[in-house]
Amino acid sequence: MRARKLLAVLIAMLALGVVAVGCGGDDDDSTSDNKATTEDSGGGGPIKVAYLSDCEGAFGAFFEPDIAGANLAFIQFAGASASGEKPSDGIEGAKVGDSEIEFVGAGCADDTADKAIEETRRLMEQEDADILIGPLSGDEGIAVANYAKEHPDKTFINGTSGAQDTTLKVQAPNFFRFHSDGAQWSAGLGEYAYDELGWRTAAVIGDDYSFPYTSLAGFVAEFCAKGGKVTKRIWPPLGEKDYSSFISQIPDDTDGIYYGIGGAGLVSFMKQYQEQKGKIDPKKTMGNVFFDDPLVLKEVSNAVTGAYTAGPTAADSNEQAVADYVKALDDAYGKEISGLAASVFVYNYYTAAWGLIKGLEAVNGDISDQSKLQEALKTVTLDAPWGEIKLDDNRNGVADNFVKEIVPDTNGDKVPDVKTIRRIPGVEQTFGGTFTADTPPPDRSNPKCEKGASIPWLGQSEEVDFSSK
Numbered sequence: 218m219r220a221r222k223l224l225a226v227l228i229a230m231l232a233l234g235v236v237a238v239g240c241g242g243d244d245d246d247s248t249s250d251n252k253a254t255t256e257d258s259g260g261g262g263p264i265k266v267a268y269l270s271d272c273e274g275a276f277g278a279f280f281e282p283d284i285a286g287a288n289l290a291f292i293q294f295a296g297a298s299a300s301g302e303k304p305s306d307g308i309e310g311a312k313v314g315d316s317e318i319e320f321v322g323a324g325c326a327d328d329t330a331d332k333a334i335e336e337t338r339r340l341m342e343q344e345d346a347d348i349l350i351g352p353l354s355g356d357e358g359i360a361v362a363n364y365a366k367e368h369p370d371k372t373f374i375n376g377t378s379g380a381q382d383t384t385l386k387v388q389a390p391n392f393f394r395f396h397s398d399g400a401q402w403s404a405g406l407g408e409y410a411y412d413e414l415g416w417r418t419a420a421v422i423g424d425d426y427s428f429p430y431t432s433l434a435g436f437v438a439e440f441c442a443k444g445g446k447v448t449k450r451i452w453p454p455l456g457e458k459d460y461s462s463f464i465s466q467i468p469d470d471t472d473g474i475y476y477g478i479g480g481a482g483l484v485s486f487m488k489q490y491q492e493q494k495g496k497i498d499p500k501k502t503m504g505n506v507f508f509d510d511p512l513v514l515k516e517v518s519n520a521v522t523g524a525y526t527a528g529p530t531a532a533d534s535n536e537q538a539v540a541d542y543v544k545a546l547d548d549a550y551g552k553e554i555s556g557l558a559a560s561v562f563v564y565n566y567y568t569a570a571w572g573l574i575k576g577l578e579a580v581n582g583d584i585s586d587q588s589k590l591q592e593a594l595k596t597v598t599l600d601a602p603w604g605e606i607k608l609d610d611n612r613n614g615v616a617d618n619f620v621k622e623i624v625p626d627t628n629g630d631k632v633p634d635v636k637t638i639r640r641i642p643g644v645e646q647t648f649g650g651t652f653t654a655d656t657p658p659p660d661r662s663n664p665k666c667e668k669g670a671s672i673p674w675l676g677q678s679e680e681v682d683f684s685s686k
Contacts, residue, residue, distance in 0.1 A: 262316075263316060263317040263318065263319035264313070264316050264317070264318050264319065264347055264348065264577065264582065264584055265319050265321045265344070265345060265346045265347045265348070266318055266319065266320055266321065266346060266347070266348045266349075266350065266573075267320075267321050267322050267323070267324065267340035267341070267344060267346035267348070267349050267350070267351075268283075268284055268287055268320075268322075268323040268324065268349075268350050268351055268376070268566075269323070269324040269326060269333065269336055269337060269340065269349055269350070269351025269352045269353075269357075269361070269376065270283040270284060270323065270324070270325075270326065270351055270352065270353045270376060270566075271325070271326045271327060271328055271352070271353045271354060271357075272325040272326075272327075273325065273326070273327035273328075273332075274326075274327035274328035274329070274354075274456070274480075275328050275424075275455055275456050275479065275480030275481050275482060276328055276353055276354060276479075276480045276562075277327070278480075278481075278512060279353065279512065279560075279562040280305065280323075280325070281303060281304045281305060281554075282304075282512070282554060282557050282560060282562055282563045283353060283376060283377065283562050283563065283566045284304040284305050284323055284566070285304035285546065285549070285550050285554045285563060285566075286546075286562070286563035286564060286565070286566035286567035286570070287350050287376075287566040287567065287569060287570040288304055288307070288308050288549070288570075289545060289546055289549055289550075289567055289570075290567050290568075290569075290570035290571040290573075290574060291308050291311045291318065291570055291574065292308065292545070292549050293545055293571075294571060294574045294575075295311040295312060295313050295318060295574050296310060296311060296312055297309065297310050297311035297318070298310050299549060299550070300320070304550060304554070305323045307320035307322075307323070308320050312582070313574060313577040313578055313581075313582040314577065314578060314580070314581035314582025314583065315581060315582050315583065316577075316582030316583065316584075321340065321344045321345070321346050322340060322344055322346075324336030324337065324339065324340050324351065324352075326351075326352055326353065326354070326357055328353070328354045328356070328357065328455065328456075328480075329356065329357070330356045330357055330359065330360035331360075332357075333352045333354075333356075333357035333360055333361060334360050334361070334364060337349065337352075337360075337361055337364055338364075341368065341371055346371075347371060347372070347584055347587070348371065348372045348373070348374065348573065348584075349361070349371070349372075349373050349374070350374045350376060350566065350569050350570055350573065351374075351375070351376035351378075352375075352376050352378050353376050353377055353378055353562070354378050354426075354428060355378050355379055355380035355383070355399070355426060355427035355428030355429075355430075355431065356380065356426050356427050356428075357378055358375055358376075358378025358379070358380050358383040358427075359378075359380055359382050359383050359387060359427060361373060361375075361378075361392070362383045362384070362387040362389045362392045363387055363389070365389040365391050365392040366387070366389040366390075366391075366392075368391075369390070369391055369587075369588075370587055371391065371587065372391050372393075372573075372584075372587050372590055372591055372594070373389070373391060373392045373393070374393050374394075374395065374569045374570070374572060374573050374594075375392065375393065375394040375395070375396070375565075375569060376565065376566050376569055377396065377561055377562050377565035377566060377569075378428070379396075379397075379398045379399035379402065379428050379431060379432065379506075380398065380399065380427035380428050380430070380431050381398050381399065381400055381427075381430075381431040381434065381646065381652060381658065381659055382427060382431075382658050382659075383398070384398070384611045384612060384613035384646070385398075385611055385613065385646055385647075385652060385653070385654055386654060386658055388611055388654065390591065390612075391587070391591050392612065393572065393591075393594050393595075393608065393612045394569075394608075394612060394613045394614055395565075395568045395569050395571070395572035395597075395599065395606055395608070395614055396529060396561075396564075396565040396568055396569070396606065396614045396616065397529055397613070397614045397615070397616045397618065397644055397646070398431055398613060398614075398646055399428050399429075399431035399432035399434075399435065399505070399506070400431045400432065400434045400435030400438070400646070400648065400652065400659070401435060401529075401614075401616070401618060401644045401645070401646060402432065402435065402505065402506045402527060402528045402529060402561075402618060403432055403433070403434075403435030403436045403439070403505060403527055403618075404435060404439065404527065404618040404641045404644040404648075404674065405439075405527050405618055405619075405620040405639055405641040405674075405678055406435075406436050406439065406440075406475070406503050406525060406526075406527045406620060407435075407436050407437070407438070407439025407440030407441070407442070407443060407445065408439055408440075408443060408675055408676075408678065409525065409620055409639065410436075410440055410445070410472075410473055410475075410503060410525075411440055411443040411444065411445050412443070414472075414473065414500060414501075414525075415472070416440070416445060416472040416473040416501075417444075417445055417446065417472055418445065418446050418447075418448050418470075418471045418472045418473075419436075419440060419445060419446070419447055419448070419471055419472060419473045419474065419475055420447070420448055420449040420450070420451065420467055420468055420471045420473075420474050420475075421433045421436065421437065421447060421449070421450050421451070421474070421475045421476075421477065422450075422451040422452075422453070422463065422467065422474065422475075422476055422477065422478065423451075423452060423476070423477025423478060423505075424452070424453065424454070424455040424457075424477065424478055424479060424482060425452035425453060425454050425455060425661070426455050427659075428479075429452075429477035429478070429479070429505070430658075430659035430660050430661070430663075431659045432477045432505040432506070433450075433475060433477045433505070433659070434652070434659035434663070434664050435648070436475045436503070436505075437664055437666060438648050438651045438652070438664050438670060438672065439648070439672055439675070440666075441664075441665075441666040441667055441668060441670070442651075442667070442668065442669060442670040442671075442672050442675065443668075443675070444668050445666075446666060447666045448468060448471055449466065449467070449468050449471070450661060450662065451463050451466050451467065452661055453478070453482075453486075455480075455482070456481075456482065457482060457485075458485065459489075460482075460485065460486045460489045460490070461489060461493060464486075464489060464490050464493050464494060465493070467494075471501075472501065473500075473501040473502065473503060474501060474502060474503070475503045475504070475505075476502070476503070476504040476505065476508070477504070477505045477507075478507070479505070479506075479507040480507070480513075483504075483507050483508075483513055483517060484513060484516045484517055487517045487520035487521070488520075490520070491519075491520060497520050497521070497524070499521065499522060499523025499524040499623075500523065502521065502523075502524035502525070503524060503525045503526065504521065504524060504525075504526045505526065505527075505528075506526065506527070506528040506529075506561055508521055508524065508526035508623065509526045509528070509532065509559075509621055509623055509635045510560050510561065510562070511532070511556060511557045511559060511560050512557060512560060512562075514623070514632060514633060514635075515631075515632045521623050521633070522623055522624070522625055522633045523622070523623065523624070523625075524622075524623050525620065525621065525622055525623070526620075526621050526623065527618055527619060527620045527621060528561060528618065528619060528621070529561060529564070529565075529603060529616055529617070529618055529619070530559040530560075530561060530564055530603050530619065531559070531603060531619045531621065531635070531637040531640075531681070531683070532558075532559035532635045533634065533635055533636060533637055533683050533684070534602075534603065534637065534683050535683050536602075536683075538600075538601075538602045538603075539558075539602045539603065541602070542558060542567075542602040543555050543558045546558050546563070559635075564602075564603075568599055568601055568606060568614075571599055571601075572594065572597050572599060572606075573594070575597045575599070576590055576591075576593045576594035576597050577590065579593035579596075579597075580593050594608075594612070595608060595612060596608075601616075603616075603617065603619070604616060604617035604640075604642075605617075609645060609646060611646070613646045615643055615644065615645045615646070616643070616644060617640055617641065617642050617643065617644065618640070618641045618644045619637050619639065619640055619641070619681070620637070620638055620639035620640075620641070620678070621635050621636060621637050621638065622635075622636045622638055623635060623636075624636045636684075637681045637682075637683055638680070638681060638682075639678045639679065639680060639681055640678065640679045640681050641674050641677070641678050641679075642674070642677070642679065643674075644674060645673075648670070648672050649670065649671045649672045649673045650671070651664065651670045651672065652664070
């Protein structure tokens with residue numbers, strides 16, 4: 218699943234740090250007095266749905282793929298068709314129960330909480346959306362979840378933001394995440410590093426904001442539970458251009474390094490690391506969900522071939538449900554988008570919209586009282602392409618996770634392949650009680666490195682070899 222043309226364009230934009238898409242509309246963040254009426258909220262009128270993603274900042278290149286994922290769910294399950302040439306042109310013709318779905322716009326954020334809230338207010342208060350699907354990034358998600366608490370008559374479905382606090386700490390009753398969080402996406406790596414690679418010490422390095430805190434927390438909790446030691450934690454700012462001072466902090470005597478740098482930063486970081494320290498030893502290298510994302514893998518291939526990563530998708534899966542999902546994306550938007558089907562940015566917006574549709578079906582499309590929709594959403598389970606997704610008591614996804622090795626190219630396109638080696642079934646957000654609403658949130662120094670935590674999936678991972686099927 219390659220999308221050479223789109224990859225080349227998007228990665229070039231990432232590497233240059235020049236990703237800006239005109240997608241936001243009116244940026245006025247003043248609070249409007251407009252309120253959804255019964256007629257406009259499913260009681261005979263259309264259901265107004267808005268999206269929120271990033272079209273600027275470190276993740277700006279993911280904007281159109283995000284929206285394609287959400288649109289696909291409406292195309293597959295609500296009778297919609299694509300409107301216009303770009304995914305951000307929206308959908309038309311969608312209907313659930315007795316109500317039509319009206320797409321009222323896609324908000325343009327830039328990986329900051331302030332911009333995400335500015336766009337959320339515009340969409341929910343000025344465009345009068347009933348339901349928001351988004352946002353993309355960690356700090357944005359925490360901010361939108363807090364906004365949701367103040368607007369109980371609206372419903373919010375997370376896009377792909379993965380900070381743990383968004384659901385575990387904020388606990389907005391009208392905010393739902395139909396995917397696992399960043400810590401869950403690291404499940405399986407700590408155990409693999411300790412048992413299979415023989416790591417006993419590790420350093421971690423990640424962008425200095427909530428998602429990498431969460432992502433690295435999953436690795437730290439699991440690796441330390443096995444008996445490993447984390448000797449250094451390094452936090453360059455999100456969007457950093459010169460990583461030299463941070464690279465110099467990485468100890469040379471550690472058994473391995475876990476990387477949590479994402480977006481445009483990962484491309485720059487890997488190039489600078491090789492210039493400063495030389496070739497990366499793949500057996501001493503692990504990375505979070507960005508390592509094998511199709512949008513960046515080509516550009517960082519020389520650095521990460523042979524390294525390990527994890528996440529909620531497995532690009533090499535040959536299971537029928539995955540093939541059907543990829544084909545549907547291809548039919549809707551062509552190979553430039555379907556080649557990104559395993560990207561969490563595409564997949565999580567897809568499951569977000571699908572979860573919403575199932576909730577709307579349960580209330581026959583009537584959202585005149587959104588509390589009924591919100592009650593229905595709590596019980597939604599998705600038989601998704603890469604395994605079942607259900608929600609916990611905090612409305613956060615419980616899902617399988619996959620440990621993967623990045624292996625040399627086998628088809629001549631000069632992009633490494635991804636080989637899935639383990640499935641960790643039913644990963645839940647608390648890591649067996651390691652993370653709770655009362656424990657310190659993941660940050661620069663938390664969680665502490667503690668041996669013996671009772672993480673339920675340790676020793677329960679399943680070996681996977683899709684090539685043998």
